[in-house]
Amino acid sequence: MTDAIPPAPPQPTRDELVAALRTRYGTDDVTPFDAVTPTILHQLRHRSVRRFSDRPVTEDELRAILTAAQAASTSSNQTSWSVIVVRDQAHKEELKPLIGDQTFIDKAPVLLFWVVDLHRFHLLADRAGVPAAATELLEATLVGFVDAALAAQNAAVAAESLGLGITYIGGARNHPEETAASLGLPPNAAVAFGMTLGWPSPTDRARIRPRPAPAMVVHHERYDDARMLPELDAFATRTNAFFAAYGRDFDWVAYITDHFRDYHDLHGRERLREALTALGLPSR
């Protein structure tokens, strides 16, 4: 007896795709494609969710999401990442001021902390009585960040396919040593970023934010710098219009130039190398 083949999910219609592309890019000037799948349509409809309903995230749902995370590619089959699941309300409240003090953090039913984890390589090296010198290199740290990001994004897509919502939390790098201590991380491990997870509240007003035109990020054979400034200005126009529709006066170019002007907007992340070194990830 063979396993039953599950029914194919409905194929998105051309109209659904065009509508999703228009929202995704914040313009009616979009180029649809034939190679659309339910997965792609779902990805086009991503939006960060910062307001959650009371509906709990079940252990079964979490298992599905984290299993999808584990299916992501991992550099050299090493698995340089871990994830810490935080559900305890008191623990969320302890972590909140460490990770940006953002209002929605302790309201999320689940916090996930995606960890660069080189600890297990030390365990194996120590047991074998050999050094683990290559874990000290920037390459090893970067591999851990890349692995963690790939796993996390697989989790995000899986969560959204179930109808749940996520928001990444870069603020989880604001106080790396304190956050690591709160999560009981071993040496040679650090949080790459956090993620809130929960069912979107019916009152959540967040809309799909426009992305730059493909011409800004997709190049063929060689990077085309000549079109970059006009594309940046076009994206700024779309983004500013998007926020104006919310009644928010926002200037994307001013925001970017202000963020990168100096270190004022980093909330502690400007000392990340020092913090990583203290946590046993010297990143030489």
Ligand SMILES: Cc1cc2nc3c(=O)[nH]c(=O)nc-3n(C[C@H](O)[C@H](O)[C@H](O)COP(=O)(O)O)c2cc1C
């Ligand atoms: C690594 C990373 C860190 C982020 N950190 C935060 C954060 O600390 N707080 C927050 O509200 N959103 C955070 N975000 C969400 C972004 O602001 C959001 O993805 C972006 O504005 C685009 O909006 P969208 O996800 O709704 O399309 C983060 C996103 C990424 C990828």
